[in-house]
Amino acid sequence: MAISQTTEVVRIRSQVLEEITKMAYENRLEKDIVNVRDIIVSEEGPRYRCCIHKEKAVLRQRINLTLSQSLKLSQEEAAAAAMAGKVEDMPLITVMPEACDQCPIDKYLVTDACRNCLAHNCIHSCPKAAIMVVQNRAYIDKSRCVECGLCKKSCQYGAIIEISRPCERVCAVKAIVAGGDRKAVIDQKKCVECGSCREACPFGAIGDSSAVVQVIQHILNGKQVYAMLAPAFAGHFGPKTKPGQIVEAIKQLGFYAVQEVAYGADIVTLNEAKEFLATVPEQRPFMTSSCCPAFVTMIEKHFSDIKDRISSTVSPMLATARLIKANNPAAVTVFIGPCIAKKAEARKHAGLVDYALTFEELTAMFTGKGIELDLVPDKGFESAASGTGNGFACAGGLVKAVQSAVAGLDPAAVVKPLNAEGIENCAEAVQQLQAGKVEANFLEGMSCYGGCIGGPGGLANVRVAKKLVDNFTQKSAAATALDNESAAIDNEKIGHWHCR
Incomplete structure (x- = not known):
């Protein structure tokens, strides 16, 4: 289960996550939270910072962020709040001031x-x-x-x-600047919550809040917690790990059931194809995808004059959650994937998607619960989604799915696709469409290079992940969304899928 780039920053983040999940599962988080510092901080001397006191201050903020609590709280206060199920109303992507202090400011x-x-x-x-x-x-x-x-x-x-700070350099929407005190500052009015800055910071000074403790509490309290597994899951846990092992391991964590988001992608495909046929070009010259929340936010914040071009069809995550809630209103829905921006989308649709976790956080839960994926039995797993639904994980997969559905619904219709990877390329593609410089009527926008498989919360190299996902899609019983009869039935049963 190799992380694509195991730096010291990744190791520290993983160690904190693993220890906190272990404490949460063993119901000793409030009592032992102060002991987490022993993992990172050595009383013999500083390992990463100028002094032990600095390392302790940085670690306290990292722990609070992992608990989704204010950075100003003590560790004990943050642990108590998390155990009580509280999630602080704070930006998803946060700069930890104590950790951000060693980048040059002279440009x-x-x-x-x-x-x-x-x-x-x-x-x-x-x-x-x-x-x-x-x-x-x-x-x-x-x-x-x-x-x-x-x-x-x-x-x-x-x-x-x-000279530019790494976080500034990767932010395509210029949402990060250096403040007067040399600390990085994120402009929330510009930020699209893609998570690129978190990955770029060599000091690990930028992090995303986690709800892993709150999810574990729901599990321990006997709630019916559903894991909504992203289509990218087949590519992020190593070539020797079978999909059936991953699903079984998630159930061993205490999840009530596992639902494929790729199945929701089939429902989205059917509706997006119908929306395209009904609106392009009669009502609008082109339509964009709505599956990537960072891409959608980019248009809403930076290209607001074309918000009407975004598909009104919900994302596969929301479609999956809506299906689960329709069948079981008491369900607690938890998206699990490589995407950080999905956490922001979940917040916008609280009550439909209760929480969102990354594969990195899922791995920490396995470690905290003492589950070794290699030893988990493979009880067999057959995808309920089509090949094109599972292909949503990779760049170009969404376009391929919509094209096949449009062709099946109306052979005379023509989809002229354009797909862009990375926020900067997405912005350029939008500008080209606006200026009429490219002949396209459907834009697939993915904030991460490679598509969802390249998400910052993932575990594998993009090329490796793509190969594994491609192999998995070929095993799907249905080739396309139109071939997936159960998805068509659920689509008709639930009905309205158009809102964001």
């Missing part, structure tokens, strides 16, 4: 490559007269610099370099 720097040339193009190009010569080389006065970058562009030696 442009003059290097030793400066020759103090006679042309002084850098000085002449600066609109604020922020550059001067000091000790035979150019010097940038930070009090005047407005970080326009003209000096860098004008230097013929390339002696001026641009």
